[in-house]
Amino acid sequence: MELDELERDALRELANVGLSRAATQLSELLNDHIEMTVPLVQVVPYDQVTQALQLDPHAMVAAVWQSFSGQSEGTSILMFPSEDSKNLVRALVGPSMLGAGEDDLRGIEHEAMMEIGNIIITSGMAVIADMLGQEVRMSLPGYMEGNLPDIMAQRSWDNAGREMQAIIMFTHLKAAQREIEGRMVMLMSVDSVQVLFDRLHKLLRSL
């Protein structure tokens, strides 16, 4: 199951539209000009996800995830390098964190990252749900931290042994004079991805 260049471009454009909506929401929430772009979208089989993410397997990653159900089931995971996400949160909510202890700080970072991730994942998944023409129900977000293998192993993201595919959106976030490279991974069944591709074909042919 492969996408040709035109289709990949189309999917990337849709993702860009979706995440720019998230950026607008975040700008409002964080009182800062925030830009989000998706320079690359990839679709790979589940067992190739870790490789395709192009992240240092030893580096710490902060991940926010929301699982989804409905006609399509799976999980969306948003990942940022831990250090970057910490610095971002510190830059954005800095003044209110003055004098907070190390534990408080961690709590504040988790909470803030969870909300930011929640908004980004919602917008990203809205694009996918629109493409699928299906209603997708999302769970409440969760947060975890670890290196990439840990994160992929910590929970069985694969859905009851069904064959899974991953849509990977490489995200580029600009905020508080910083640039952060993140990854949004949507794990879903091969069938769902097939439906998505069919719709994409149709969409492109209708143009």
Add this chain to the structure above:
Amino acid sequence: MKRWKSGLFNTPLRIVIAVGVVVFSVEFLFMTLLHDVIMPLMSFTVSDRIWSIIDAVTLVVLVSPVLYFLVFIRMQRDFAELTQLFADLTDTLMVGVLLVDTDLRVHRWNQWLERKTGISSQQACGKLLTELFADLNSPRLLSAIELCIKHKSPQLISQTLNRYVLPIPLVSPMHDLKLMQQQVSVAPLTNSRGETLAAISINDVTESVAKSSALARLAMKMESQSNRDQLTGAYNRHFLWSWLTPQLKQSVRHSQALSCLMLDIDYFKRINDTYGHDVGDAVLRGFAEILHEQMRDSDILVRYGGEEFVVLLTHADAAVALEIANRILDRVRKTAIAPLEAGDVRCSIGVSSWTPEEPCSAEELLKEADRCLYHAKHNGRDQVVIDRESSHSLR
């Protein structure tokens, strides 16, 4: 619904009896009608075999709607009970629960909210959220409700990024907080007609916010009140002034001299840049240790700035001070501060003295030592410079 609880149908046995009575009376009437009225009227006869088939069919036809009706009633009662139970359940929760639609119209308002806002469920239901809170100013809440209903994705609204979600005044303001601090989640709920409502749950986190800000204030206060520099264990500037002023008064009273050494590590920035901050910190600690070794118990060591230290020597005139300063200079040259070798770390020292004959203020004493330190730096570092008046007294 109460009617059913104590009425005719509250036990299975009674239901069976009732069904039986109804079925047989209806069938009896029907059969009598058919046999005695309709058939003679139509002068029509059938065999017994046909009669028994008619009997069975009639029974089924009559019984099934009755059974269906009974099951329906039963289900409706269970459902109503369940609905009431869930409504009661939301009232038992220690969180605020409300349901709103896309227009922000309130569909449910639990007891917790009634208590905290003073708005009753009756007043709230059917009203718009914006009508209930004229000062509602949380774009995030509005967009979260929209995202939640439109994309069926629950939204977290954290206290960290959002100060107030629903403006609920506190009955008793805590510290500087006048409005309830909240942690809110918005989740989609779809009803049988396919309409999606947003279920908003509100956690009151005012107490923990107040606690942590109180702790933060306390930590900052303690930090500013502490006398010591954490890295070197030397006293800080804050302590220097609180110590020097009364000490000078005592010197006046007892006519005792007091001297000040101002020391600066030569090329400290270069050490930091070359070896990194960890080595820089080790050098600072090692340097402070050397100074401590050369001091008496009544003297104090102060970290004055980044790599700048002040040593205040009690009962020490310029001659004693100069001797100690030279000893320090020598020790610093000869001591290896890991990972640097002996001689890698050098320092410059300015010396000033207060004597009963040449009194000055605390500020002047430090300024003079600073001026001497500047000269020592200017003359090529790694040396001691003493102020002119003190040097006169040496002769």
